[in-house]
Amino acid sequence: MDKLNMIYATEDPDYRSSSIKFGICMATYMRRNGKSPFYLKRSLNLIKNQTGTNWHVYLVGDRYTNNDEFESCLVDFPKDKLTYINLPVAMERDNMPKNINLWKVGGSNAFNHAHQMALNDNCDYILHYDDDDLYHPKKIQILNYVLSLYPDASCLFHYSTHVNRQRLPKENYTTITKVRPNLYNVIHSSLCIHKSIIKDFKFDGYAPDKIEYDCGDHQCINFLHDKLNTDPIKYSVFIPVLLCIHEVECEALR
Numbered sequence: 001m002d003k004l005n006m007i008y009a010t011e012d013p014d015y016r017s018s019s020i021k022f023g024i025c026m027a028t029y030m031r032r033n034g035k036s037p038f039y040l041k042r043s044l045n046l047i048k049n050q051t052g053t054n055w056h057v058y059l060v061g062d063r064y065t066n067n068d069e070f071e072s073c074l075v076d077f078p079k080d081k082l083t084y085i086n087l088p089v090a091m092e093r094d095n096m097p098k099n100i101n102l103w104k105v106g107g108s109n110a111f112n113h114a115h116q117m118a119l120n121d122n123c124d125y126i127l128h129y130d131d132d133d134l135y136h137p138k139k140i141q142i143l144n145y146v147l148s149l150y151p152d153a154s155c156l157f158h159y160s161t162h163v164n165r166q167r168l169p170k171e172n173y174t175t176i177t178k179v180r181p182n183l184y185n186v187i188h189s190s191l192c193i194h195k196s197i198i199k200d201f202k203f204d205g206y207a208p209d210k211i212e213y214d215c216g217d218h219q220c221i222n223f224l225h226d227k228l229n230t231d232p233i234k235y236s237v238f239i240p241v242l243l244c245i246h247e248v249e250c251e252a253l254r
Helices: 003-009 036-048 067-072 100-105 108-120 139-149 216-230
Strands: 022-028 055-061 082-086 125-128 133-135 155-161 192-194 236-246
Touching: 003 139, 003 236, 022 036, 022 108, 036 055, 036 067, 036 133, 055 108, 082 108, 108 125, 139 155, 139 236
Parallel strands: 022 055, 022 125, 055 082, 155 236
Antiparallel strands: 125 192, 133 236, 155 192
């Protein structure tokens, strides 16, 4: 069994810490169906239980309507591993009708805040984590291992599931390899992006009189793809194990 699979499948003690600091960026809001506390506590528990320890969470409430409920979800989370804020305005939800455009860009302003908080805190790599997605508990430890092999990687990503448990990428990779992310092989909760790249990116969310919006996932992935294409030194690494599950879709429209 190679080292990647050893870490993934056993209680391997190696690579549980590193000088690298991962900023896990999250945004959340109070869903009308009442499921936000369940989702948020679940996702935070999966971070708290990571075998790798060199991470910090940057959580932004996108005008989470009931602030007491929001903060109650954070009670059991380590205070020294969390920076959070509840914004007074949800830029997209407060200004856009509940249609496909809101689904495309809802939470853009909140995620931009989370990214900036992580960059201001000198994080080396930024991870995007939807509050209703599920991280594998070995994710950070495995990122530590892969970065020991590819210390100059501009981006890393891995197998994830999308709608109906469809696996992305669809290709059957069996070894760690250099692969560029594109619109057809990655979800944003799979991405781990170096600070030198993500510092130049902002989600393009609500703007007055704007009619056409591009999906936030597409914005980020296309930006990253263009960056990697235009600089021959920059490269992306694919990790062939399942480290994120995406179960929930389109709740902003319900």
